[in-house]
Amino acid sequence: MNDKKRLSSYDDLPLVLDVADIQRIMGISRVSAYELVHTPGFPAFRRGRLIKVSKIAFFEWMAKGFETVPGSNK
Template identity: 40%
Template sequence: MNKSDYPLILQIKDVKEILGVSRSTAYEIAREPDFPLLIINCRKIVYRDDFFKWLDSKRTNPNVISA
């Protein structure tokens, strides 16, 4: 799947699918200080483009994700 195939606003279930991790691991990653998470009415979302920028930044510094 291409980046543009995902919705503009991702949910944790999308992050889980993209990263190929468990639901609990996706939530743990979302708690990282530099993760571009938005919380709106208890919903945890992330803008698609911000997520992929964040993910690309981890490629250059892969030891940053603690999950």
């Protein structure tokens, strides 16, 4: 996804997200995005060196909520 493209709707997102997409959607730093995709229970998968996330799985994961957010002291 082009980093300069503004996110305006769910339908504008690709079916498979990468770490940069997660970073932009959540408004977090690159480091926090990588910590998040390595969090147990996060719906990421690897394709070689690339980390990918299904758009549907990501938004289902967000809808469920999560207890630990990287960088928070909860």
